[in-house]
Amino acid sequence: MAESVLAIANVSKSFGALKASDDVSLDLRPGEIHALIGPNGAGKSTLIAQIAGGLKPDAGAIRFLGEDVTHLDTVGRAKLGLGRTFQVSALAMEYTALQNAVLGAMGASGGIFRFFRRALSDQGLRDVAEKALARVGLSDQAGTVTSELSHGQRRQLEVAVALTLNPKAFLMDEPMAGLGEAGSKEMTAFLDSLRSEAPILLVEHDMDAVFTLADRISVLVYGRIIATGTADEIRGDPEVRRAYLGEAV
Amino acid sequence: MSRETLINIALAAILLAVPIWAHFADEPFIITLSTKVAILALAGVGLNLALGLGGLVSFGHAAYFGIGGYAMGILASHAQDYTPFMEWPFVIEGTNQMPIIWLVAVVMSGLAALAIGALSLRTSGIFFIMITLAFGQMFYYFAISWTAYGGEDGVSIYVRNEFPGLNTLDAIQFFALAFTALMLALIFSSRLAKSRFGLALTAARQAEQRVETVGIKPFQLRLTVFVISGMITGLAGALMADLNRFVSPVMLSWQTSGEIMIFVILGGVARLFGPVAGAAMFILMEHILGGFSEFWHGWLGLVLLLIVLFARGGLIGVLAGKEKADG
Secondary structure (H helix, E strand, O other): OOOOOEEEEEEEEEEOOEEEEEEEEEEEOOOOEEEEEOOOOOOHHHHHHHHHOOOOOOEEEEEEOOEEOOOOOHHHHHHHOEEEEOOOOOOOOOOEHHHHHHHHHHHHHOOOOOOOOEHHHOHHHHHHHHHHHHHOOOHHHOOOEHHHOOHHHHHHHHHHHHHHOOOOEEEEEOOOOOOHHHHHHHHHHHHHHHOOOOOEEEEOOOHHHHHHHOOEEEEEEOOEEEEEEOHHHHHHOHHHHHHHHHHHO | OOHHHHHHHHHHHHHHHHHHHHHHOOOHHHHHHHHHHHHHHHHHHHHHHHHHHOOOOOOOOHHHHHHHHHHHHHHHHHHHHOOEEEOOOOOEEOOOEHHHHHHHHHHHHHHHHHHHHHHHOOOOHHHHHHHHHHHHHHHHHHHHHOHHHOHHHOEEOOOOOEEOOEOOOOHHHHHHHHHHHHHHHHHHHHHHHHEHHHHHHHHHHHOHHHHHHOOOOHHHHHHHHHHHHHHHHHHHHHHHHHHHOEEOHHHHOHHHHHHHHHHHHHHOOOOOOHHHHHHHHHHHHHHHHHHHOOOOHHHHHHHHHHHHHHOOOHHHHHHHOOOOOOO
């Protein structure tokens, strides 16, 4: 077995009496899409926040590229190459799609403390940004202000900004939400092609997409992982059926 | 060229033309008023970087304005009394040279902004407003109790400080200095807004999480802009003190912080020439309405209310329409 890109080991996090993460372990291997599913309130967002660096776990460790990142903040993990997309778009709404992508390119290239030269005149940044927009099919909307993009287009832009970082692993929180059927299909095909560049930890509610894409699936219920396995194994798991899939599939 | 750019050029041209006309029409008071507009606008340009681009509602910018003012007052008063500012461990003399005074004003206000920003920027929202206000008041009360420099009465100097090659006693020449400083600050601001730094800073105002996720620390961006902002307002303070040949704790009071903020809001938050339009309108109202009644602030309040309710882009917003995103 290849070394894991991202490894979450025995992570626990409580809010008062509520155990949002209860001894969670999962890993992300090179070249795979690992889907994390679970009913609403299962603790997916809390887990994502701990992996991204926004929340500190009470116990357990998170390793990324072989390095212990448990005590690293969001910025530090992003610099190591963790490319995150948000469930609720966290984009600069007054900016155009291109500006948002350029922001990502800037983060990746460093050199933020430049005060005179126009950022959008920097061909290097523009190339990275435009390429990322083209890859998610947003080239036509490069000049559109983000607040005027449709919900689905913002999801695409989220992914584009993550692409500009050229990350070593993706952490995607519901990239299909609000995409519609055709959009979902396109995004599914795109993520399918993306896994060879960097593995994806995918939180998703769209079960068609999950079962099409995921090499492995982990099921989170009440903060605990009740099963991890291939799509077939998860489909056949009686506990998963009872806890979750019964209502979804 | 966008409509806003044309309006900006027109504003700069008017601010330049009025005192030149006044110079030939022998109306020195109008020149002084124009100089005041240019200096107050410069203070506003400083605040607008933090407030407009960074979204940092600093209610303590009087501190930097006043530090700039006291840099002038202290150095110039020692120069006029022929006493050194300090003798131990080494001798620092006073000076009546504006370039040196400005440098000291900018460095001191920058250092103050660095200290205040490093502490205040750990908070946000209403707490940030209150903490910056509190720091501003600390400087105010310090100045009041600083009897070596006049305490509540402040410091007066008899002759305006000198600038190499110019006669600063000539009103129009002093105006030229203030106007040049304002234009340079505006050019710097417009470049900064569209630079890498400006792009990241403005993004941090809109979506902090996003900026962190691409590996940039919002705190560093904010602290940097806060210091630059304080330095520009500090320079304005030094010029203002030189215009009045007087500095007192009033420059450090929270009312001054409020006025600088009013220039920005009247003219248009985050609009390049917002502080210019705002300061001009403020001085015009003070001069015209103040002639009718000493309660002219009531009318100012009404205008401010109308702008906040109906024209969030301020005067520039009303004239130029909504701001366009960059490319």
